[in-house]
Amino acid sequence: MEFGIEHISAENLKKNPTYNLTQSYYNLIITQETRNNVIINNRNVDLDPYSVLFYTSLTQIKIKENFSFQYVFFSDLFYCISEKDSSLIKQVLTMGYPSEGYVKIVIPKDYIDFSQFMVGELTQAKDKIPNPMVKDLIHLMLTQTFIYIFLELSKNQITPTAINSHERKLLWKFQELINEHVQQQKNVSFYAETLSISPRRLAAITKKSLSKTPKEVITDGLIKKAKQKLFYTDSSIKEIAWELGFNDENNFSSLFHKKTGLTPTELRNSLVI
CATH class of the missing domain: 1.10.10.60 (Homeodomain-like)
Structure with missing residues (x-):
């Protein structure tokens, strides 16, 4: 699917525990105020409150516990309009767990309100994708998200020397x-x-x-x-x-x-x- 965003509630997951969380090539889970746990490639991965999990369709993901979150998904063709877009995606995935196909960050307190605003804007925009201006807006918001993920991952790099x-x-x-x-x-x-x-x-x-x-x-x-x-x-x-x-x-x-x-x-x- 080209682009979509859904609010997944704990009630939804109880009714449909096998909900498909790889609906497109790129996927984002944005958690809320509770700590959660997912299974990625058959390994337990903890998600802190207000976390972002970014992963590809090659990542096998299951929900271990029922919880509410925002789920965003989009195709490679939808987002990677230019070489810069492709490079940004590669850069982000390289800094996470490239062999597993995912990265995760915790959203700092001073960014939570803005992240919720972004989710709201994406939700309103999803049904207006045929409008080129709306599509550009979605692309811009996704780019802002990836730049922010990149900056947060840069802070947490294990190695002391950054590559040029x-x-x-x-x-x-x-x-x-x-x-x-x-x-x-x-x-x-x-x-x-x-x-x-x-x-x-x-x-x-x-x-x-x-x-x-x-x-x-x-x-x-x-x-x-x-x-x-x-x-x-x-x-x-x-x-x-x-x-x-x-x-x-x-x-x-x-x-x-x-x-x-x-x-x-x-x-x-x-x-x-």
């Missing part, structure tokens, strides 16, 4: 190359050479920005690609393992279990949300 704009572009390109080539290429040297930098330089960038080695980032990309195939294809586990460059299905399943806590079969069997 050139290093961030290299990081984005590294992740794009992984998405494009990880089925055939899993060696750090291939990606470093393609980026025209040394493996040591690449390692310095991923350590500063993600607290991970390049090999760990590549593995994250491989797991993401595996999830895509499990979610959106009918290929067997053996076929997926082969497509991802594994000669042995057991080796693929072992790595997948190590990184996600589930076997590929268990994940596929739990996809009904």
